[in-house]
Amino acid sequence: MMLAFLLRRLAVGLFTIWGVLTAVFLVVRLAPGDQATVALGPDAAPEQIAELRHTLGLDQPLLVQYLSFLGDAVRGDFGESYRYGRPAMDAVLERFPATVTLTLAATLVAVTVGIVLGVLAGHRPGSLVDRATSTVTLGLQALPPFWVGIMLILVLALWLRLLPSAGGGDLEHLVLPAVTLAIPFTALVGRITRSGVAETMSEPFVRTARSKGLTEREVLTGHVLKNSLVPVVTVVGLQVGTLLGGAVVIETVFAWPGLGNLLVGAVGNRDYAVVQAATVLIAVCVVVLNLAADLAYARLDPRIRLEARR
Amino acid sequence: MRRAGSVGAWVVHGIIGVYVLAAVVGPYLVPYDPVATVVTERLLPPGSATAAGTAWLGTDGVGRDVLAQVVHGARTSLTIGVVVVALCSVVGVALGAVAGYAGGFADVAVARTVDVLMAFPGILLAIVIAGLLDRGTGVVIIALCVAGWIGFARLSRSVALSVRERDWVDAARIMGVRTRVILGRHVVPFLAGPMVALATMELASVVLSEAALSFLGLGLPPHVASWGQSIASGKEYLATAWWISAFPGIALTVLVVCIGLVGDRLTRRFAQP
Numbered sequence: 138m139m140l141a142f143l144l145r146r147l148a149v150g151l152f153t154i155w156g157v158l159t160a161v162f163l164v165v166r167l168a169p170g171d172q173a174t175v176a177l178g179p180d181a182a183p184e185q186i187a188e189l190r191h192t193l194g195l196d197q198p199l200l201v202q203y204l205s206f207l208g209d210a211v212r213g214d215f216g217e218s219y220r221y222g223r224p225a226m227d228a229v230l231e232r233f234p235a236t237v238t239l240t241l242a243a244t245l246v247a248v249t250v251g252i253v254l255g256v257l258a259g260h261r262p263g264s265l266v267d268r269a270t271s272t273v274t275l276g277l278q279a280l281p282p283f284w285v286g287i288m289l290i291l292v293l294a295l296w297l298r299l300l301p302s303a304g305g306g307d308l309e310h311l312v313l314p315a316v317t318l319a320i321p322f323t324a325l326v327g328r329i330t331r332s333g334v335a336e337t338m339s340e341p342f343v344r345t346a347r348s349k350g351l352t353e354r355e356v357l358t359g360h361v362l363k364n365s366l367v368p369v370v371t372v373v374g375l376q377v378g379t380l381l382g383g384a385v386v387i388e389t390v391f392a393w394p395g396l397g398n399l400l401v402g403a404v405g406n407r408d409y410a411v412v413q414a415a416t417v418l419i420a421v422c423v424v425v426l427n428l429a430a431d432l433a434y435a436r437l438d439p440r441i442r443l444e445a446r447r
Numbered sequence: 448m449r450r451a452g453s454v455g456a457w458v459v460h461g462i463i464g465v466y467v468l469a470a471v472v473g474p475y476l477v478p479y480d481p482v483a484t485v486v487t488e489r490l491l492p493p494g495s496a497t498a499a500g501t502a503w504l505g506t507d508g509v510g511r512d513v514l515a516q517v518v519h520g521a522r523t524s525l526t527i528g529v530v531v532v533a534l535c536s537v538v539g540v541a542l543g544a545v546a547g548y549a550g551g552f553a554d555v556a557v558a559r560t561v562d563v564l565m566a567f568p569g570i571l572l573a574i575v576i577a578g579l580l581d582r583g584t585g586v587v588i589i590a591l592c593v594a595g596w597i598g599f600a601r602l603s604r605s606v607a608l609s610v611r612e613r614d615w616v617d618a619a620r621i622m623g624v625r626t627r628v629i630l631g632r633h634v635v636p637f638l639a640g641p642m643v644a645l646a647t648m649e650l651a652s653v654v655l656s657e658a659a660l661s662f663l664g665l666g667l668p669p670h671v672a673s674w675g676q677s678i679a680s681g682k683e684y685l686a687t688a689w690w691i692s693a694f695p696g697i698a699l700t701v702l703v704v705c706i707g708l709v710g711d712r713l714t715r716r717f718a719q720p
Contacts, residue, residue, distance in 0.1 A: 149562055156563035161575065168579040279707035281655050283662050284678055284696035287685065291693070295686050382568025386659050390682075400571075401663055404578030416575060423566050 146431050150424040155207075157420040162206050165409045171195055175407045176219035215414035220403075225410035229396060229418055236395035239388065240380050242315035244373060247322035252369065254323070255330020256357060259365070262335040270331065274324035282383055286317040286390040303392040314391040318383050322376065329372050333365030340364070367437045374430020378423040456712070459705045466702050470525045473518035481670050485510035490688040505690040507680060513690055517698045519672035524702070527584070528654045531591045532646050538592070539599025540638060544630050546600070547607025557604065561597045569594030570656055578665040587666050591653055602645055603638050610634050644713035651706040658699050674699045 165172075173189040174181075190196050193216070194205060209215065218225040258270035293313065294302035304310050337343065338361060346356045385397030392398065396415055403411035478499075488497045488510040495502050497512070504513035546557035564572075577590035610616060610633065619629050660666030661675025669676065674695040681691025 149559075150566075152559060153563045153566045156560075157567055160572070164576055164579055169581055275707060275711055276704050279651060279655075279700075279704040281658060281696065281699050281703060283659055284692070284699060287678065287682060287692050288696065291685050291689050378566060378568040382570040385568075385571060385574065386663065389663055401574065401578075401665070404574060404665060407579065409579075412575060412579070416571065419571060420567055423568070427566060 142435065143432070146428055150428055153424050154417070154420050158207060158210055158417060159203075161413050161416050162203055165413065166199065166202075168407070168409075170407065172216075172219075172409050175409070210413075210417060215417070216410040218403075218408050218411045220406055220408045220411070225408075225414040226418075228411055229399065229414040232394060232396045232399045233418065235393060236381070236384055236388070236397060238311065239314055239318065239393060239395055240377075240384055242311055243318035243322060243380065243384075246315055246319035247326050248369070248373060250319070251323045251326025252330050252362075252366070254327035256334055256362065258327070259331040259334030259338065260357065262338070267331070270327065274327045274331075277324035278321050278328075280320060282317055282321060283386050283390050285320060286313070286387055289313050289317060290391075304394075310391075310393070314387050314393050317390070318380065318387045321383070322380060325372065325376065326369060329368050330365060333368050334361055337361045337365045367434065370437060371430050371434045374426050374433065377426040377430075381419050381422065455708075459708050462701060462705045463709065466521055466525065466705075469518050470522040474522055477512075477515045477518045479512065479515035479519045479672060481511070481672055483511065490684060490691075492688070493690050504694045505688065507677070507691045508684050508688070513677070513694050516672050516677045517674070517695055520674040520677060520695055521698065521702075523667065523671055523673045524654045524657060524699070527588060527591070527657050528650045531588055531595055531653045531657075532650050534588070534592050535595035535649065536599050536642065536646055539596035540603045540635065540642065542596070543600035543603030543605075544607045544634055544638075547604035548611055548626070548630055548634060554604075557600060561600055564594055564597045567594075570659060573656055573660055574663065574665055577660050578663075582666075582668045584667060584671065587657060587660060590660070591656055595649060595653060598645055598649060599642070602641055603635075606638050606641070607634050610637050640717035641714075644710060644717045647706060647710035647713055651703045651710060654699070654706070655703050 171190070172193055173186050173195055177186055177189060187196075194202060197205075213226050215225040217223065218228050221228045254270055254274065258267040261267060290302045290313065293299045300312055301310050302313075343356060343360060346360045347353075351359070381397075384395065385400055387393070388395045388397035389401050396419070399411065400415040402408075403415065485497070485506075486509075488495075488502075488506050489508060491497065491502055491506040491510075493503060493505040493513075495505065497506065497510075499512065502512050502514065504517065506512055507516070542557050546554040572594050573590040576593060577587050580586045580590075607630075616629060616633050619633055624632075657666060658673070658675035658678070661673040662679045664676075664679060666675060667673045677695035678692045678699075681688065681693075681695075684691055
């Protein structure tokens with residue numbers, strides 16, 4: 138039964154990747170100026186363009202192009218990047234680790250701070266701490282990340298000279314983009330932890346734990362936290378898409394040498410091969426991590442397994 | 448606390464009112480010419496005197512007034528936000544209500560499309576679409592709509608699913624009322640409350656996405672005043688003229704936070720049981 142659940146999720150995932158492939162293919166075909174025109178520049182002779190178009194298969198009927206695009210995509214081949222002069226997927230994979238580092242760092246910050254905030258707020262629902270935290274998290278969730286990033290550069294990098302403003306590589310450069318990316322996510326984790334903790338606090342086993350003389354700290358860490366973290370795990374997995382989308386914008390603000398920076402540049406330069414490769418790689422990441430979140434959820438909460446069985 | 452809460456609500460609504468006012472009449476009071484450059488008045492700090500009067504929020508890298516950019520940007524942001532939310536809600540409610548009420552193939556088609564779009568970050572889709580197609584207001588609106596309608600479709604689908612089984616819908620069906628009329632008269636009205644809440648939240652996120660697109664230089668064309676572009680144009684002068692990025696960003700942040708607060712209140716009020 139678990140297998141059926143898994144297979145269904147897998148099918149939805151594959152369908153999603155196919156949908157993204159199709160969407161990207163269509164957008165590129167709708168864009169003014171095809172691959173050949175863009176690669177050769179405005180001064181190219183019409184014969185040259187026609188020749189390259191023939192080499193790239195752009196003179197074929199749309200359906201033939203689509204099928205060969207899908208076939209190549211399955212093998213991870215998205216064609217040559219005209220700007221980098223090498224396979225687009227190579228260029229994309231080279232930038233990928235930087236994006237993984239950034240998103241992982243942001244997730245770490247968001248989960249740590251978010252859970253602490255959530256426990257503080259949810260411990261006593263309706264208290265002053267709870268109401269203050271709710272207001273703050275609501276505000277944080279609405280902040281425009283790219284502008285917050287610029288203001289952090291202004292204050293911490295330019296005025297106080299504590300951290301470098303842009304670039305990538307070491308830990309110093311990671312701090313500002315990771316914190317910026319983490320802000321809305323921290324608020325989200327905080328809100329979810331809060332409602333989970335608040336709900337668990339009214340469970341009978343909490344009363345039992347208290348009445349057997351455990352300290353409030355022991356009750357929280359030993360009994361409440363474990364039971365309220367299930368939704369947090371799922372949300373972390375399901376928000377991967379949002380996080381990667383945010384990373385695309387944040388990387389541009391901080392000139393972080395990741396996938397997003399590459400993608401925005403490629404969109405601006407009409408480097409179609411790189412746009413396609415980067416978009417599809419992000420889609421695959423999102424699908425895989427969503428699947429992992431589903432599985433973790435079913436693993437952590439037996440009730441979900443039972444529901445899937447029905 | 449009730450009193451404090453309602454005072455807060457008044458303040459928030461008041462601030463949104465100021466924005467709407469600025470968007471509607473502001474451009475007539477504060478003229479702004481996006482192509483006019485005055486080299487002698489570059490990078491003036493807030494409060495400086497210029498030939499056109501006092502630049503209360505300073506001037507940017509080519510001598511344009513920052514206050515005027517903020518005011519004209521309010522009009523751009525709110526116009527695009529309202530248009531996108533209106534289009535998305537019409538399309539989303541129609542598709543969702545039909546899918547939920549009719550079931551079968553229509554439902555599967557809509558549900559699968561929603562799955563695909565849900566899994567993929569909307570801002571990324573907007574970046575690719577708006578970036579690759581010709582720059583223009585219409586393209587930005589389409590790019591933001593592509594992912595914007597799914598929330599509405601999901602909501603109206605779930606409401607339609609639950610309303611479909613009610614007795615009065617059965618009664619209407621038995622009496623031979625046409626499906627279109629049942630949908631319009633017996634299903635859609637139940638959507639009003641949650642839909643207003645969702646539309647408010649969606650407005651905040653559309654305003655934010657539009658600003659992000661324009662910030663990346665992939666959104667509105669350069670001759671349209673927008674907060675995102677102003678913030679981006681100030682980035683290179685951050686060390687010498689912080690006000691170019693700061694003020695449009697504050698305008699954007701305050702608006703989005705206020706809309707978000709209203710949306711949160713509405714969501715709690717119309718929360719589906």
